Amino acid sequence: MDNLEVKSDLTADPIVYVIDDDxxxxxxxxxxxxxxxxxxxAYSSGVEFLSTADTSAPGCVVADLRMPGGTGLxxxxxxxxxxxxxxxxxLTAHADVPASVRAMKAGATDFLxxxxxxxDLLDAVDHAIRLNGERLKLKADQDRIRALVDALTxxxxxxxxxxxxxxxxxxxxxxxxxxxxxxxxxxxxxxxKMQSRSLADLVRKAEKLQxx
Numbered sequence: 001m002d003n004l005e006v007k008s009d010l011t012a013d014p015i016v017y018v019i020d021d022d023x024x025x026x027x028x029x030x031x032x033x034x035x036x037x038x039x040x041x042a043y044s045s046g047v048e049f050l051s052t053a054d055t056s057a058p059g060c061v062v063a064d065l066r067m068p069g070g071t072g073l074x075x076x077x078x079x080x081x082x083x084x085x086x087x088x089x090x091l092t093a094h095a096d097v098p099a100s101v102r103a104m105k106a107g108a109t110d111f112l113x114x115x116x117x118x119x120d121l122l123d124a125v126d127h128a129i130r131l132n133g134e135r136l137k138l139k140a141d142q143d144r145i146r147a148l149v150d151a152l153t154x155x156x157x158x159x160x161x162x163x164x165x166x167x168x169x170x171x172x173x174x175x176x177x178x179x180x181x182x183x184x185x186x187x188x189x190x191x192x193k194m195q196s197r198s199l200a201d202l203v204r205k206a207e208k209l210q211x212x
Contacts, residue, residue: 014129015059018042019049019075020091021067025114029062032118038125046075055084058136060109060128062121065092065099076106085135087128091116138211145205151193159186163199164206 016038018029026042033040043049046063047070061079063072076088087109092099100111109131110124152160155176162172162183169187173180196202 013039013058014132015057016040016125016129017049017053017059017061017063017086019044019046019061019063019067019072021045021064025064025091032121033125036122038122046070046072046078049075050078055079055082055086058129058132059086060125060132061086061088062125063088063090065090065103065111066094073103073106076103076108080107085132085139087131087135089121089124089128091121138208141208142211145194145209148194148205149209152190156186156190156193159183160190160194160202160206163187163190164203 016033018026018033018040020026020029020042021044023044026044030040030042041053043053045067049061061075063075065072072088072090072092079086079088088107089110089112090103090108091112091114093114103111109128112121112124149157155178158176159172162175163169167175169183170180173183176183191197191202194202194205196205
């Protein structure tokens with residue numbers, strides 16, 4: 001494995017993970033990222049990357065689409081299956097329309113053909129890192145909201161779902177077969193436990209849980 005650290009803060013700065021079986025290409029990419037002040041680390045295969053890299057950390061992947069022993073698409077599929085928010089940019093010397101379509105449908109953020117323009121790759125990396133930051137922030141928000149939801153009773157959860165779907169208290173009461181006063185009491189408890197001062201905030205939290 002070839003590793004390069006451009007900055008000293010290992011916990012905060014995003015990492016560009018390079019995966020390519022061609023050592024010359026790995027070295028060239030590490031040089032490019034070093035010169036442009038981007039922290040990077042390189043791997044000769046997807047297996048090596050997946051077995052050693054922290055895929056929950058901030059960053060993105062720049063991977064060769066076709067490699068012996070496992071393709072870049074295999075890496076992307078594994079990241080998605082494990083819940084990683086890390087974006088993947090594909091590089092290939094054998095670009096064709098079907099390959100690019102498969103890559104983008106699988107969730108790749110970009111697809112570049114070798115030889116590529118350095119600035120195009122840097123722009124793609126910057127976009128991917130911004131996207132990763134947004135994804136990680138969303139996940140942190142979702143984890144916080146799920147922790148609040150876990151404190152709700154089953155009945156409070158039913159009331160919350162009714163309220164955020166736009167139903168009035170009396171409609172929720174009819175739907176659940178309870179009194180309107182009971183719905184009001186549950187609703188007050190939901191607002192307190194969900195740390196929401198307004199219905200709009202409660203709705204936003206519920207919607208955020210549905211996002212990917």
